[in-house]
Amino acid sequence: MTDRIADIWGGRTPYAKGTAWPVRVDQHLDPGIAEDQVDRWVRSACLLCSNGCGCDIAVKDGRMVGIRGRAGDTVNHGRLGPKGLYGSTPWSHAADRLTRPMIRDGGVLTECDWPTAMGRIVEVSQRLLREKGPLSHGFYTSGQLFLEEYYTLAVLGKAGLGTPHMDGNTRLCTATAAAALKESFGADGQPGCYADIEHCDTIFLYGHNLAETQTVLWSRILDRTHGPNPPVLVCVDPRRTKVAEEAVRTGGVHLAPRVGTNLALMNGLTRELFEHGWVDEKWVTAHTMGVDELRSIVDSYTPERVAEICGVDAGELRRAARIFGTSDRVLSTVLQGFYQSHQATAAAVAVNNLHLLRGLIGRPGAGILQMNGQPTAQNNRECGADGDLPGFRNWDDEQHVQQLAELWNVDPLTIPHWADPTHAMQIMSYVEEGSIGFLWISATNPAVSMPESARIRRILSGEQCFVVVQDLFLTETARLADVVLPAAGWGEKTGTFTNVDRTVHLSEKAVDPPGEARSDLDIFLAYADAMDFRDADGAPLIKWRTPEEAFDAWRAASRGRPCDYSGLSYEKLRGPTGIRWPVTDAAPDGTERLYTDAVFPTATETCETYGHDLLTGATVTQQEHRAMRPDGRAFLKGAEHTPAHEPVSEEYPLLYTTGRTVYQFHTRTKTGRAERLRRAAPDMWVELSPADAERLGITEGDVVRVESPRGWIEAPARVGQVREGAVFAPFHYGTPGLAGEVGRQANELTMTVWDPVSKQPCFKTAACRVRKVRAGDGPAPAPDTAGSAPASTSGGTR
Amino acid sequence: MNLVTYLGLAYHAEQTFADSLRTVGQGHAKHPDVLFTCQALAAMSDEHVERLTPIVQRYGASSGKDVKEPERLHADGLAEVRSGPVGLLRDLQDLHVLGTLVQTTWTVVFQAAQALRDDELIELCEHASGQNSRQLSWLNTRLKAAAPQSLIAA
Ligand code: SF4
Numbered sequence: 001m002t003d004r005i006a007d008i009w010g011g012r013t014p015y016a017k018g019t020a021w022p023v024r025v026d027q028h029l030d031p032g033i034a035e036d037q038v039d040r041w042v043r044s045a046c047l048l049c050s051n052g053c054g055c056d057i058a059v060k061d062g063r064m065v066g067i068r069g070r071a072g073d074t075v076n077h078g079r080l081g082p083k084g085l086y087g088s089t090p091w092s093h094a095a096d097r098l099t100r101p102m103i104r105d106g107g108v109l110t111e112c113d114w115p116t117a118m119g120r121i122v123e124v125s126q127r128l129l130r131e132k133g134p135l136s137h138g139f140y141t142s143g144q145l146f147l148e149e150y151y152t153l154a155v156l157g158k159a160g161l162g163t164p165h166m167d168g169n170t171r172l173c174t175a176t177a178a179a180a181l182k183e184s185f186g187a188d189g190q191p192g193c194y195a196d197i198e199h200c201d202t203i204f205l206y207g208h209n210l211a212e213t214q215t216v217l218w219s220r221i222l223d224r225t226h227g228p229n230p231p232v233l234v235c236v237d238p239r240r241t242k243v244a245e246e247a248v249r250t251g252g253v254h255l256a257p258r259v260g261t262n263l264a265l266m267n268g269l270t271r272e273l274f275e276h277g278w279v280d281e282k283w284v285t286a287h288t289m290g291v292d293e294l295r296s297i298v299d300s301y302t303p304e305r306v307a308e309i310c311g312v313d314a315g316e317l318r319r320a321a322r323i324f325g326t327s328d329r330v331l332s333t334v335l336q337g338f339y340q341s342h343q344a345t346a347a348a349v350a351v352n353n354l355h356l357l358r359g360l361i362g363r364p365g366a367g368i369l370q371m372n373g374q375p376t377a378q379n380n381r382e383c384g385a386d387g388d389l390p391g392f393r394n395w396d397d398e399q400h401v402q403q404l405a406e407l408w409n410v411d412p413l414t415i416p417h418w419a420d421p422t423h424a425m426q427i428m429s430y431v432e433e434g435s436i437g438f439l440w441i442s443a444t445n446p447a448v449s450m451p452e453s454a455r456i457r458r459i460l461s462g463e464q465c466f467v468v469v470q471d472l473f474l475t476e477t478a479r480l481a482d483v484v485l486p487a488a489g490w491g492e493k494t495g496t497f498t499n500v501d502r503t504v505h506l507s508e509k510a511v512d513p514p515g516e517a518r519s520d521l522d523i524f525l526a527y528a529d530a531m532d533f534r535d536a537d538g539a540p541l542i543k544w545r546t547p548e549e550a551f552d553a554w555r556a557a558s559r560g561r562p563c564d565y566s567g568l569s570y571e572k573l574r575g576p577t578g579i580r581w582p583v584t585d586a587a588p589d590g591t592e593r594l595y596t597d598a599v600f601p602t603a604t605e606t607c608e609t610y611g612h613d614l615l616t617g618a619t620v621t622q623q624e625h626r627a628m629r630p631d632g633r634a635f636l637k638g639a640e641h642t643p644a645h646e647p648v649s650e651e652y653p654l655l656y657t658t659g660r661t662v663y664q665f666h667t668r669t670k671t672g673r674a675e676r677l678r679r680a681a682p683d684m685w686v687e688l689s690p691a692d693a694e695r696l697g698i699t700e701g702d703v704v705r706v707e708s709p710r711g712w713i714e715a716p717a718r719v720g721q722v723r724e725g726a727v728f729a730p731f732h733y734g735t736p737g738l739a740g741e742v743g744r745q746a747n748e749l750t751m752t753v754w755d756p757v758s759k760q761p762c763f764k765t766a767a768c769r770v771r772k773v774r775a776g777d778g779p780a781p782a783p784d785t786a787g788s789a790p791a792s793t794s795g796g797t798r
Numbered sequence: 799m800n801l802v803t804y805l806g807l808a809y810h811a812e813q814t815f816a817d818s819l820r821t822v823g824q825g826h827a828k829h830p831d832v833l834f835t836c837q838a839l840a841a842m843s844d845e846h847v848e849r850l851t852p853i854v855q856r857y858g859a860s861s862g863k864d865v866k867e868p869e870r871l872h873a874d875g876l877a878e879v880r881s882g883p884v885g886l887l888r889d890l891q892d893l894h895v896l897g898t899l900v901q902t903t904w905t906v907v908f909q910a911a912q913a914l915r916d917d918e919l920i921e922l923c924e925h926a927s928g929q930n931s932r933q934l935s936w937l938n939t940r941l942k943a944a945a946p947q948s949l950i951a952a
Contacts, residue, residue, distance in 0.1 A: 135951035164946075217899040417857070426943075433883070435951040616835055618935035645834055753830040 001026060004082045004341070005680045007663060008785055009211070009219045014227035017493060021220055025078035028085040029058055029066035038065070045075075045497065045505035045578065046084040047144060048665045049489045050174075050372035051167055051214040053080055057089070057491050057510045064089040064491050064511055072576035075194060075503055081215030083665055087492065087674040092511070094673045096473060098486035099515025109474075109484060110537040114516060114526075117483050122530045124466045124557045125705035128437050134416075138165035138427045138436040140444035141385050143173055143374025144666070146495025146507070148550035149520040150383035151377075151557070152542060153442075154390055156524060159408040159535035160253040160541050163164075164416035165436060166188030168386040169444040172761060173373025176339035177500075178381050178388075179758035180348035180370050182609045184356070185634050186602030187392045187562045188381055191594045192331065192367020192502040193580060197221055202252075202327035204234045206351055206791035207262065207337015212662035212786050218243075225250050232327075234320050236265065237337055238657060239687075239728060240366075240721035241787035253320040257310035259655040260342040260644030260765045266350030267641060268306030269321045271298040273357050278325030283359035287598045288629065291637040294353060297638035297650040309641065311723075320764060324354060329365030336373060336659060341764040345757035346614040346639040353636050369500060374666070382563045383554065387421025390554075392608040397420065399605065399625040407557055408537035420619060423759035425752065428456065434464035441469045442520060443487065445667040447476040448734040449748035451761045452710050470523055473669055477735050487520050488513030489670075494547045495521070496573065502580040502591070504565070506573035518785055521547060555658025562594075562601050562608075602630035614639040617756030644765040645753050646709075648725075652767035654692065656708060657722075658746040662786045667732045684713070684744040685780040687720040687728040688770065690791045700790060701776030708768045711748035716780035719791050727768055730788070800801075801910050806866070808907055809850050811900045814875040815933075816843035818896055822889045825879025829886065835936055836893075842929040843900070849922050869878045873899050883948035886899045887941065894937045 003012060004026075013022040029035065041056035046067075058066035067088045069078040091097075110441035128136040139157050141150070157166045161190070178188045185191070197220050199205070211218045235247040236255045244254040257265045273279055274295055284291050325332055332355065338347045348370060360366035372378060384390035395398035395417040399478055405412035428450070430436040439460075450456045460467055460480040469481035478484045492513040498504045513519070518526075525542065526621025533541040544550045548570050556786055559566040564582035572579065579590040601607055610625035612618060613639055648655060663681040664671050671677045674763040678696060686706055688698060704717045706727060713729070722728045729746040749768055754761045767775035782788040823836030873896060878888050908923035 132951050135947055153830070418946065420939070422943075422947075430947060430951075433952065435883070435947055541917060613932050614936060616932055616936040617831070617839060618939045620935075642838060645830075753834065756831065756835060 001028070004085055005663070005676055006785060008082055008215055010079065012226050013223050015223055016228040017224070017282050021077050021198060023071045023078045023311040025069050025071050026080040026085060027066070027068035028080070030488050033058070033060060033065050041068070042491070042508050042510035043574065044491065044510070046080060046088060046505040047375045047497070047507070048083040048670065049214055050375050050377060050500050051075065052375055052497070052503060052505060052578070053084055053216050054505060055080060059510045064092050065387055070577070074577045075499060075501070076216050079216045079219055082663060083215070083671055083677065086266050086676040087665065087671040090675065091670040091673040092489060092491060094473070097514050098471065098473060098484065099517055099518070101516070102479055102484040104482045109479070110482070118526055118530055120483055121468055125438055125531065128710055129186055132437065134161045135165070135435070136437045137161050137163045138431060138439045138442065139385070140424060140427060140439060140441045140446065141164070141168040141380065143168060143170040143372070143377040143380060145376060145380070146493070146497055146547070147383060147554060148495045148547045149375070149524060150379050150385035151390065151554045152521055152524045152550055154384040155530045155542055156533060158384065158415050159410045160528060160531065162414045162416055164387070165422040165427050165430065166385055166387050167422065167424040167427055168380045169378040169424070169446065169449060170374060170380045170386050171759060172449055173336070174339070174377040174381070175760040176344040176348050176755060176758040177334070177370035177372055179345045180352060183345065183349050183611055183614070183635060183637055183757065184352035185595070185600045186607035186630070188608060189392070189562050189594055190369060190501055191361050191458060192369060193592055194220065195592065196331045196365050196367030197224060200231050200329045200331040200367070201365070202232050202234070202323055202330045204324065204330060204332045205243050206332065206334040207235045207339070207341065208333050208335035208779050209237060209241045209243055209337070209659065209787055210333060211237070211334060211686055211774065212276065213660055215662065216687065222246070232323055232571055234323055236262070238723045238726050239787055244554060252323060253316050255312050255316060255320055257312055259657050259726050261310040261641065262338055262347040263303060263343040263350065263639065264306055264309040264641035265312065265317070266347050267298040267301035267638070268303055268317050269324065269636065270294070270350060270353055270357070270638070271301045272303070272318060272321030273325050273354065274298070276322070276325055279357045280359040284357060286361070288356050288634045288636050289630060293640040294636045298639060311490050311563060316370070325358070330355070331365060331367045331369070333369040335371045337764070339758070339760055340762060342644040342762060343639065343642065344755040344760055344762070349614060353638070356634050356636055362593055362598055364593070367593070372500040375499065378498040378500060378502070382498070382558070387423065388608070389417065391558045392563055393561065394608050394610070396610060396619070397605070403629060408541065409537060410541070413534065423754070424450070425754050425759065425761055428459055431465045432459045436465060438466050439468070441467065441477060441481070443471055445475045445477045445669060445734070447480060448667040448732055448745055448747065451747055451763060452752045453745050453747040454711050455752065463788060470520065471669070475667065475669055485523055486515065486517040487523065488517045492517070493519035493521065496551060500582065503578040504568060504573065504581060505578040506570055521550060599632040600634045602632055602634065604630070611635065611637070612757045613641070614757055626703050646751060646767045648767045649725050652708060652769050654768050654770060655726050656706070656729070656749055656766040656768040657726055657764040658729050658750065660732070661730045663783060664730065664732060667734055670795065681781065683781040684715040684733040685718050685730065685782040685788070686713070686715045686770070687718045687782070687788060689722050689724045689726065690719050690726045693717065693719045696770055696772065698770070698772050701779045702769050703773045703776055705773050706749060706770050708749035708766045709772040710751065711743065713743040713745065713748050714773055715744055716776050718780040718782040718788055720782070720788055721791060727770060731763065756783050801856065801907070802854070802859055804903065804910070805854045805857060805905050806848065806859065808900070808903045809847060809854060809890060811873060811896070811903050812843045812846045812850070815896045815900050816840040816847070818875040818893060819843070821876050822879055822893055826886050826889065832886070832940070839933045839936065841934060846922070846926045846929070853919055853922065883944065883952040887944055887948050890937055890941050890944070892942070894934060897930065897934045897937060901927065901934065904930060
């Protein structure tokens with residue numbers, strides 16, 4: 001196998017439309033370990049991005065020493081990418097793993113034993129419950145725990161304590177995917193699957209730098225674009241990424257809209273479908289509602305008007321629309337370029353609209369992939385640890401709440417369901433003002449990943465709230481906590497997780513966690529025990545102890561809902577591949593595509609939400625929903641484009657945008673501890689367009705200061721592939737947060753503002769200014785293998 | 799014709815509502831959703847005012863500003879905001895009261911517009927009422943979300 005740092009996607013295995021993606025097994029073992037020295041291989045799936053590649057973990061002498069792709073897995077057909085290969089295991093034996101609990105004593109975090117740490121937590125928790133009730137408690141979890149852990153957390157939070165303040169960092173990555181699916185189809189859940197790549201003629205990638213975020217899926221596309229009858233790609237991205245280059249190479253289009261104008265672009269594309277009669281009128285009438293309203297909303301978005309708003313060429317927009325309008329099978333994928341930007345849900349819903357208008361759904365090659373940013377985000381959404389109710393139930397439907405109350409044997413009023421659940425940014429505001437006095441953060445690092453980091457650090461370090469952090473390392477966030485709990489990571493515990501295309505994998509324990517570290521499931525169970533949560537009959541509320549028992553409890557909770565796991569079991573998941581939900585008696589081997597019958601879960605009794613006004617976020621009431629009689633028809637919904645929250649000004653003339661790059665994941669808690677990944681992208685940088693760089697007198701490698709109204713960072717400049725007027729910063733390079741430390745977190749600059757429907761923060765719409773601080777001593781530490789390559793070495797500059 | 803008085807009321811009520819939305823938005827700017835949504839909702843009312851102007855003129859007043867409604871029909875806007883979580887609740891509630899005044903005003907005008915077969919005014923009434931429902935829905939949604947925390951835990 002080649003060095004996959006340099007050769008990110010590995011060698012091509014081209015294939016033709018409609019044929020299976022060939023198998024290629026990728027493997028990596030630690031230096032000095034030969035294949036025949038491996039004691040055993042343990043079944044799992046990769047946890048370093050949302051792709052969810054099936055893999056086996058190599059174990060030798062009780063240590064994880066490598067990984068290989070599973071040839072028979074439907075997700076990856078044996079492949080792994082650089083992060084999966086080089087980043088999956090090194091963190092597990094890093095010297096700085098947390099091995100004992102810690103409590104803050106006299107201002108200092110000090111090691112202690114579990115009873116002391118849990119005792120402190122329970123004491124504060126019980127006192128606050130007595131004094132203020134459950135609204136004093138908040139939980140902020142991850143996109144990286146296992147299903148069993150989320151479900152347990154959801155039950156203890158919703159039925160044990162009864163707090164509505166639960167969310168995950170999935171809010172930052174995937175909330176818009178969920179919201180868009182709910183608004184259009186009535187419930188969450190990906191309509192298509194990865195195999196749609198095999199069958200499509202055209203792939204639209206909206207704000208999705210797939211080549212860097214999900215490298216294995218990108219290989220799957222490259223293998224088609226390099227095979228017979230390749231698909232045409234269309235890319236919407238303000239940067240000239242590898243995806244954009246491939247779009248041009250395949251005869252497609254790269255549209256680089258001005259940051260913050262996605263919805264105007266989408267309205268323009270939608271209008272073109274109407275104008276040219278690329279609408280399947282019969283299908284639309286039978287299976288959707290709202291077409292007339294949508295038409296009137298997009299009516300004024302002529303290509304010329306869109307060109308002006310977005311700064312794209314009207315002809316190119318027309319060409320992209322024609323490609324969409326005239327292809328037989330279009331696959332669309334969407335990610336953070338839409339989700340973390342202005343009018344996120346409306347723009348993502350517009351992608352669904354395009355498919356609905358042409359009836360491109362529910363058949364091979366006509367997929368929609370509203371992507372996830374994190375590997376187990378889907379489970380957080382399903383299980384309800386992100387605020388939703390378990391099983392995609394509707395908080396506004398008394399019947400749904402009643403089902404849960406019966407399942408858990410509690411009073412339905414215990415389960416908070418009086419309004420949209422509290423989202424992460426609102427939780428932080430309640431923590432800031434002190435009305436949440438107890439915040440439990442598991443497996444995530446908000447001090448680095450949330451917008452306006454200085455504010456988050458201030459909130460978490462303040463006296464007004466007791467903060468528990470449960471993680472693998474003493475992260476930037478853990479350093480601010482009152483109690484730190486050492487957790488077991490991937491490979492050190494058993495559980496299942498589900499990727500974006502609904503494929504469920506079982507990940508089995510390969511090795512013991514270090515020291516006194518415990519699985520997240522065990523930690524949540526210990527808290528539930530100590531708090532003595534009971535059901536209506538006085539029996540313990542949580543009746544499971546092991547991951548498998550938790551999974552079985554979840555199967556019962558999901559029965560009859562869109563994400564039905566009832567036909568799954570650990571035993572079944574020990575087969576050759578992961579399995580896509582729903583898995584039921586009627587579909588024992590899982591379900592490749594949803595909505596093959598064009599019936600959507602929109603009936604008032606079934607749906608997960610009654611919907612929202614896409615512009616304001618106002619909720620549609622049950623009564624209003626019932627009056628519309630959607631009865632299984634999908635919704636076509638639109639909204640006007642409005643200017644972004646922070647327009648450029650004389651003082652801050654550039655638009656700031658952030659994103660993930662190929663060698664990093666989350667806040668680099670794991671990938672930053674993998675030598676090869678760290679060396680490939682060791683430090684922060686900032687990307688400018690050649691034109692802006694020239695005007696500002698900045699050359700490659702110069703140290704620049706980027707300032708927004710909220711803060712500043714200093715980093716070397718990469719004169720790269722962003723469009724003129726935009727500044728790109730890779731997110732999630734943390735800082736120890738010590739006084740005098742040079743700011744290098746992308747989120748020092750981002751805004752505290754969120755999408756009205758999905759409540760996903762906008763990381764991509766701040767205004768900024770840039771100036772040179774001093775000359776550099778070489779090129780920026782940005783990788784030149786992918787979208788951050790210097791402008792001078794790559795094809796097109798813009 | 800008394801209609802002109804009611805057109806004046808619609809004009810003033812929408813303008814007062816827009817100004818109050820902006821005041822509340824700015825006053826609670828540390829809640830970004832309140833700030834930005836109030837601005838977006840105010841823009842809706844601005845647009846209604848703008849579209850109403852030529853119609854008011856058509857019915858004989860030189861502009862909406864000139865129409866004097868009787869004192870007791872008039873509603874005062876919010877000149878300043880209250881502080882704290884309960885203050886936010888009360889301000890949102892006040893906006894809701896103003897919003898319903900706007901709503902019933904359009905209902906009344908709509909009836910007259912239909913009787914007069916004034917297509918332009920009918921269209922505006924339908925449009926403005928639709929937008930007004932969105933404004934009220936948002937206020938309701940936000941009130942519901944904020945109420946428990948403000949009343950119990952804050
Ligand atoms: S594509 Fe994602 S899931 Fe697959 S190996 Fe790479 S990081 Fe892991």
